[in-house]
Amino acid sequence: MKIEYEQRGKYLLIRVMGRLDAAWAEYFTEELFLHIRRGQHHIIIDASGMVFLSSAGIRSLLRVFKEINTVKGSFLIVNATDFVEETLITTRFEMWLGDEFPADMPAFSSGNEIENSGIEHFIFNENATLILNGQAGWQPWQAIDHSQVKRVDFSQDTVALGIGSSAETLNEARDQYGEFLAVAGNVVYQLPDEQGHPDYLITEKQYVPRMQCIQLLSYSGEMGYHNRFAPTDKTLFYPLSAILKNMLDHVKGKAIGFVMLGEIEGLVGSFLSRSPGLLEESQKISFPEIRDWLSFSGERSYRHQQALIVGFTGNTEDLPGQKKLSVLPSCPEFLAHIHGAVFPYQPLQNGKIELKTAVQKFFNGPPPLAVMHLVDDARPVVGLGESALIRGACWFSPLQNPEVLS
Amino acid sequence: MSLVIGAFTMGLILSLLSLGMLISFRMIKFTDITVDGSITLGASISAVFIVQGYSPWLAALFSFAAGSLAGMITGLLHTRFKIQEILSGILVMTALYSINLRIMGRSNIPLLDVKTVSTGTENILEKMVGGASRINILGWQVPTGDLAVFITCSIIAIFIAIILSCFLLTHYGTALRAAGQNPQMVRAQGVNNNTMVVFSLALANGLVALSGSLLAQYQGFADVQMGIGMMVWGLASIIIGEALVGRSSIGLTITGVILGTILFRLLIAIALRWGLNPNDLKMVTAFFVFAALVAPGWFRTLSKKFTGGLRYAKN
Amino acid sequence: MLKIESLSKTFHANTANEVRALQNVNLILENGSFTAIIGTNGSGKSTLLNAVAGTFEPDTGSIHLENHDITHWPEYKRASLIGRVFQNPFAGTVAEMTIMENIVIAMKRGQRRSLHIAVTKTFRGEVADRVRTLKMGLEDRLDNPIGTLSGGQRQALTLLMAAWTRPKILLLDEHTAALDPKSAAKVAELTKIIIEQEKLTALMVTHSMQQAVDLPDRIIMMHRGNIVEDYHHEQKQRVRVPDLMSTFDRVQKRELFDESVAGMLEEQYI
Ligand SMILES: Nc1ncnc2c1ncn2[C@@H]1O[C@H](COP(=O)(O)OP(=O)(O)O)[C@@H](O)[C@H]1O
Ligand SMILES: [Mg+2]
Numbered sequence: 002m003k004i005e006y007e008q009r010g011k012y013l014l015i016r017v018m019g020r021l022d023a024a025w026a027e028y029f030t031e032e033l034f035l036h037i038r039r040g041q042h043h044i045i046i047d048a049s050g051m052v053f054l055s056s057a058g059i060r061s062l063l064r065v066f067k068e069i070n071t072v073k074g075s076f077l078i079v080n081a082t083d084f085v086e087e088t089l090i091t092t093r094f095e096m097w098l099g100d101e102f103p104a105d106m107p108a109f110s111s112g113n114e115i116e117n118s119g120i121e122h123f124i125f126n127e128n129a130t131l132i133l134n135g136q137a138g139w140q141p142w143q144a145i146d147h148s149q150v151k152r153v154d155f156s157q158d159t160v161a162l163g164i165g166s167s168a169e170t171l172n173e174a175r176d177q178y179g180e181f182l183a184v185a186g187n188v189v190y191q192l193p194d195e196q197g198h199p200d201y202l203i204t205e206k207q208y209v210p211r212m213q214c215i216q217l218l219s220y221s222g223e224m225g226y227h228n229r230f231a232p233t234d235k236t237l238f239y240p241l242s243a244i245l246k247n248m249l250d251h252v253k254g255k256a257i258g259f260v261m262l263g264e265i266e267g268l269v270g271s272f273l274s275r276s277p278g279l280l281e282e283s284q285k286i287s288f289p290e291i292r293d294w295l296s297f298s299g300e301r302s303y304r305h306q307q308a309l310i311v312g313f314t315g316n317t318e319d320l321p322g323q324k325k326l327s328v329l330p331s332c333p334e335f336l337a338h339i340h341g342a343v344f345p346y347q348p349l350q351n352g353k354i355e356l357k358t359a360v361q362k363f364f365n366g367p368p369p370l371a372v373m374h375l376v377d378d379a380r381p382v383v384g385l386g387e388s389a390l391i392r393g394a395c396w397f398s399p400l401q402n403p404e405v406l407s
Numbered sequence: 408m409s410l411v412i413g414a415f416t417m418g419l420i421l422s423l424l425s426l427g428m429l430i431s432f433r434m435i436k437f438t439d440i441t442v443d444g445s446i447t448l449g450a451s452i453s454a455v456f457i458v459q460g461y462s463p464w465l466a467a468l469f470s471f472a473a474g475s476l477a478g479m480i481t482g483l484l485h486t487r488f489k490i491q492e493i494l495s496g497i498l499v500m501t502a503l504y505s506i507n508l509r510i511m512g513r514s515n516i517p518l519l520d521v522k523t524v525s526t527g528t529e530n531i532l533e534k535m536v537g538g539a540s541r542i543n544i545l546g547w548q549v550p551t552g553d554l555a556v557f558i559t560c561s562i563i564a565i566f567i568a569i570i571l572s573c574f575l576l577t578h579y580g581t582a583l584r585a586a587g588q589n590p591q592m593v594r595a596q597g598v599n600n601n602t603m604v605v606f607s608l609a610l611a612n613g614l615v616a617l618s619g620s621l622l623a624q625y626q627g628f629a630d631v632q633m634g635i636g637m638m639v640w641g642l643a644s645i646i647i648g649e650a651l652v653g654r655s656s657i658g659l660t661i662t663g664v665i666l667g668t669i670l671f672r673l674l675i676a677i678a679l680r681w682g683l684n685p686n687d688l689k690m691v692t693a694f695f696v697f698a699a700l701v702a703p704g705w706f707r708t709l710s711k712k713f714t715g716g717l718r719y720a721k722n
Numbered sequence: 723m724l725k726i727e728s729l730s731k732t733f734h735a736n737t738a739n740e741v742r743a744l745q746n747v748n749l750i751l752e753n754g755s756f757t758a759i760i761g762t763n764g765s766g767k768s769t770l771l772n773a774v775a776g777t778f779e780p781d782t783g784s785i786h787l788e789n790h791d792i793t794h795w796p797e798y799k800r801a802s803l804i805g806r807v808f809q810n811p812f813a814g815t816v817a818e819m820t821i822m823e824n825i826v827i828a829m830k831r832g833q834r835r836s837l838h839i840a841v842t843k844t845f846r847g848e849v850a851d852r853v854r855t856l857k858m859g860l861e862d863r864l865d866n867p868i869g870t871l872s873g874g875q876r877q878a879l880t881l882l883m884a885a886w887t888r889p890k891i892l893l894l895d896e897h898t899a900a901l902d903p904k905s906a907a908k909v910a911e912l913t914k915i916i917i918e919q920e921k922l923t924a925l926m927v928t929h930s931m932q933q934a935v936d937l938p939d940r941i942i943m944m945h946r947g948n949i950v951e952d953y954h955h956e957q958k959q960r961v962r963v964p965d966l967m968s969t970f971d972r973v974q975k976r977e978l979f980d981e982s983v984a985g986m987l988e989e990q991y992i
Contacts (some may be wrong), residue, residue, distance in 0.1 A: 141991060266827040271991055274972075288984035292976055295987060299978035327990045338992065380982050578826065578835040581819075585827050588816045595775070595814070596883075597831045614822030 003050075004032060010107045012075075013041040014050040018050030021058035030061045034068060037348050038264070040231055040392070042074030045102065049080035054088045066097065071362070072350040077103070080205055085178045119236060120247055121229040123353050129225025131160075131258045133397045133405040139164060139215035140324065142294070143283040145178070147171050149252065151217055154209045155183040155202075157357070160260055161219030162340035164273065165190065165212035167202060172249045174213045175278035180372045181212060182340040183219070184260055185357040187364040188212060189309070191372035193273040199342065199369045215277065218313055218325060218338060218406070220258045224356055224396040226251055230263075232391040238266035240387040241339065241375065242332035242394060245314045250333070254399020256315030256406065262359055263393020264310045264347060267301025268341055269385045270373030298373065303343045306370060309363060311340030315403060323407040330379035331387055341388065343370040349394060356396045412553050414676040418669030420621045421640065425648070425668045426499040426571060426661065427614030428641040433476075434575075435587040435607040440496030441481045442641065444503030445474040445612040447634035449619025451507045454516040454629035463524045467620040474616020475609040475645040477503060482605030507631050514631045523624040524563070529555035556625055563621070566662050567614070575657045583607055643692050644668035646699045724891050724923065729773060729783030731947075741895040743769040744780070745947040750892070756917050756924045758934040760942035760966065762974075767927040770944070771893050774925070776800040788890050797899045802832025805884030805922075806876065814880030817869030821860060821879065824868050825849050828883035856912065857880060861879040874905025878912055892917065894926040899932070905931075910937060931966045941966070945973045 002019035013036060021029060033044065044065070062078075069076045077099040081089065089095055139149040150171055155161060161183040166174035167190060181190030186204030190212070202210035227249060230239055248257055274296040286294055313326060314337040320326065326336035345362040363369075376386040400406075424446060431439040449470035454645065456466035477499055484495035532551050541548045574580045586593045586603035593600050615637075623629040648667025652659045656672070679685060726871065743766045751757055759767045774787075775778050776797035784793045787803050801955060804986040808814050815824045826840045831938040856878050860871070877897055884892055898906035914937050917924050928934050934941050940958055943951035945965070952971050953961045 056803060271987055287988070288981045291984045291987070292979050295976060295979075295991065296972065297979045297983050297987065299975035327992050330986075330989070338842065374991060376986065378983075380986055383982065386988075573839070574837070576839050577837045577839070578840045579837055581823055581826055581840045582830075582835050585816045585819060585823070588818050589813070591808075591813055592816055593827065594798045595801055595804075595806045595808075596827050597798050597833075598827075598835070599798040644864070697780055 002029070004029070006036075006269040007110045009045075009109070010105065010111055012043045012045050012103065012106045014045050014047060016047040016050060020053040020055075021061065022053055022055040023052055023057035026057040026061035029058070030064050032089055033065045037065070037068050037072070037074075038346070040351055042069060042072045042348075042351055043267050044069060044074065044076050046078045046107070047080050048078050048082065048085050051082060051085050054085045059088070059092055059094065062094070062097065068348060072348045075103070119230065119233045121206055122251065123227040123229070124224040124225065125227060126223060129223035129398045130196065130401040131220040131222035132401050133218070133220045133403070135217060135219050136405060137163065137214045137217040138325065142277065142280055142286045143174035144280045145175070145215055145278045149215065150174070151214045152211065153214050153217060154211045154218070155186060155188050156209055157186040159219055160184050160215060160220045160221070160258060160311055162338065163214050163217035163219070164277070165214035165217065166276075166278075167200070167210075167212055171213060176276045178215055178273065178276040178278050180272045180340055180374055182309070182342055182372065183210065183212075184309065184311060186210065187360065189364075189369050189372055190274050193276045195382075198373045201364060201369055203364050220400065222401075223396060224260070225398045226396070227353060228395045229352070229393075230390070238389045238391045240389045242329055242335060242377070242387055244390065245337060246332070247329070248395060248397045249314065249316065252397070252399045254403070256313060256398045256400045256403035257401055258313050259311070259395055259397035260356060260360070261308070261310040261390065261393060261395040262363075263308055263310070263390035264346065265303045265306050265343065266389040266391050267385075268303050268308060268343065268373065268375065268388045269298055269301060269378050270341060270375040270388065271295050271297045272371075272373040276356065298385075301388075303370065305346055307344045307346050307363065308341045308342060309360060310338055310339060310375070311399070312375075313406065314339075315406075320403060320406060325406045329377045329387070331377050339375040340372065341375050342372045345370065361392065409549065409553055410680065411673070412549060412557050414672040415669055416553070416557045416560050416625060418672035419557070419665070420618055420625055421644065421669040421672065422564050422665040423512055423567060423614050423618035423621070424637060425641045425644040425664045426567065427611040427618065428638070429645055429660070429664050430607050430614070431611035432642070433645065434584050435604055437587075437604060437608060438483075438492050438496070439478070439481060439608060439611065440493055440638065441477055441503075441608070441612055442498045442615050442638040443634040443636070444500035444507070445477045445615045446500075446619035446622070446637045447507050447629075447631060447636075448503050448510075449474050449616025450623035450629040450633060451510045451516070451631070452616070453620035454518055455510055455621050457521050457523070457624070458516060459519060463522055463526070463624060467524060467617055470616045470620035471613040474619070475613035477616070478608035478610070478612025479605055481612070482608040486601035486604055504631065511629060511631065514710055515628060517628045518623060519627055523560040524621065525552075525556040525624070528559045532558075536693045543594055558626075560621060564665060568665060572658050573663050636692065639689070639692050640671070642696050643699070644671045646696065647671050723753050723786065724749070724774065724925070725786040726750070726774070727784050729770075729785065730781045731769060731773060731778065732781055732904065742947050747783070747947070747949055749942070749949060751923055751925060753923050754921050755940055756922075756938040757926070757940040757942060758938040759925065759927045759942045759944055760929075760931060760934050762970070765944040766947040767944050768895055769947075771895050771927055774891070775804055775806055775893055777855070803890040805831075805887070805889035805892045806885050807880045807892075807894045807897040809899050810819050811873040811876040811880070811900055814883070815868045815876055819865055820865050821853070822849060822864045824849065824879065825853075825883055828886050831887050831889075852882060852886070853879075857978065872905065874901050874909055877901060877905070877909050881912055881916060882910065885920050885922060888920055888922065890923065892922045892924040894924065896927050896929055899929050913937065933964065933965045935963055936963060943969060943973065
């Protein structure tokens, strides 16, 4: 089988020559998925050279079609040979067949790749702000005082990160405190359990996810700004500090709250491997005991999966004396506190997208892989560097009351 | 005919040497150089005791015990003090040279007109034939004395072969054979394979010394030099024996070794008869063993156990 | 019951090649339990087994088996209480000797080896019956040298021999690793059957996580001479191969967590 690609405006014209059968189906699917991942969401298949289509081939087309559907793209098969046309009609997939190319498709090739604009900027509402609320301020490695544990319900309009447990009672929670983040009525949290599987809670009818939090930064309000970023010839991926800088450049506030969704180039982070609830007394824990309490990713992890990231950032000089943010060593003018959750990859729709729907898709999909507190590993020589994303989206607004972070 | 009987007798006597070496070299897989010293030890001890009027049987028993002690020391040097096997043997063999001189008081003791293990048989034979000094066998005139020695040695060799076969088939003997092939396995099966090595070397050198005792009585002297090259003769005999009958069972192996030793002596007797210079005998034997060790084909399969080179203390 | 307390062993101590093969290992195996040890190469799995078998003396610590303190017993003496199967199918049997003779040797493990003839008629019947349970047709080949059998057959026999005297503990060191996949599966199955039937206490090193999940009722993970994970009881029930993989991963990550990481996290983990 031979596949030829041609960019026609927003459309990717794909000429498939030869047999699309069991032998080639897997290869074909992978090729097309790769293009979808790169942002090609409008696919036209020129089947004039496709001499055979088997059930395996149909299943492959169906997978591509479904993937395209999740990103609201388009999928069309034109110039089908009689055999292919008949096969698709008898298998009730005639809706894929088109008599001609879409009207808005240019007649000639428009260069090899779609034009990636790097960072695209959208403004929903210039005046939108976020309000910080409901804080809990555990710091490592304080013993947990029950009176400081906050029980919080995470409604649709709350975004949060912190350390907490989904247990009902404080006693049960004791050995379960771990990193979490919450967006749009969904919570994903990492039990400090040996197996390392994160768990998650989703708003459903009457049920609202609830956590016992020992550390909590949360805000509610409207996301006024929206960025999309995709790789260009020069920029293959975006380190977090670059994304943070871009966001801060757009707002007039001192500090912002943000949510990001993006394909991972590499995540560097740390998470509790033992619940702080088990601390007998406040103490300084250092090497090597610290290894019993914290796990470190040890590598740039989860490449090509999807990250859901929640955080706070601001300029160092604007936020003096804060305790809840830390300086980014590779970019010391910024302070940040960022948690990231990892989900198996799913493509995002192009253009302007809505936070809640985009996030919901991941919570309704396959289970999350990890939750961590992201760090900027700027150790000389051996440092793993910052977490970075390849392509994705972020939503942000300035914080009305950044002094709460101090 | 007396040549043939002589070769047979010599073969039977040396088959005890070969059987001893079968245990050390083949069964427990220990390259035991002690042999050259312990055969002389057996000869010298018997010579001294017989000259002093002790029973030749008792003298042979003492020889066996002394040889066992020598073997045991070699084994302990190796297992206790972790000395290489060859070196352990060399140390004991070297020490035995002085010890043998000490025992005999000089380098050579003649054994003329003394009672030997075959004296009894000779008396019986003489009674049977009415005092004649020769016996007619199939038309050949055989001296009664030679025949008596032959018969006695046959009985001893067969007796020992049977005992040895039975021993190797017992639980202890089975473990001993296994210990040489796979020391790790026998240790895992609760056998102290160091003990097995020491025991095997004691048994082997006991038999070698017994062979030395009979040799001295047959030749009529004990000489401090008589052990030189004996180890290689033993090896040659074992190789011939295995070529004759293979190694498919204990009984066959032992029979083969005895037959091999006899055949080897016959070949030597023939070679000497044809004019081989006796001084070249040891070189020819060495060459024969060398050929057997390196030659391809059927020799290869027989000899592979000898080409392993040095082995260090197990454990 | 096997009780290992603060067991340590360092090879080539005080040299450039120093290997701390066991570092203060503690382990208790209940009677009738079947435990698998997994871990990366060189993590000390075999060393732990060898310490129990008595191949060397530990630097510190003690080993108790049933009511005996066997810490200083020589290897051959411990064999009265221990059955072993090695990784190498050639290691556990004597190739030149017959199946019968090999079994006879194993049958007398821990007993005085008498001067009675070893292979007798009555005994042959008993052996044939036991060998028949392997379902390999070996009962008709009892007088063949064991070297004529395949690796899988030899390993099955070694297993049978190791279990013959119902040892207090059965030590299996990657005993299916050197076999082809089919024989390995067969021997693994036999292992489970024999251990269950004879109600043996067993400690098995394995390279196969699938085997570790399928066969035993406890999994221990070793890393750099330490036991870093112990899946027991209900934890063992739910553990699957990917869990073991991720645990491996975690253990290795912990390796990368050094003092400089700790310093960095002190600044940034808030
Ligand atoms: N007899 C020995 N002498 C020296 N080093 C040894 C010895 N036995 C094991 N080691 C070393 O101890 C470490 C652990 O080995 P081992 O227990 O065999 O690991 P594994 O977990 O792969 O079985 C390795 O680094 C190995 O090289
Ligand atoms: Mg945090």
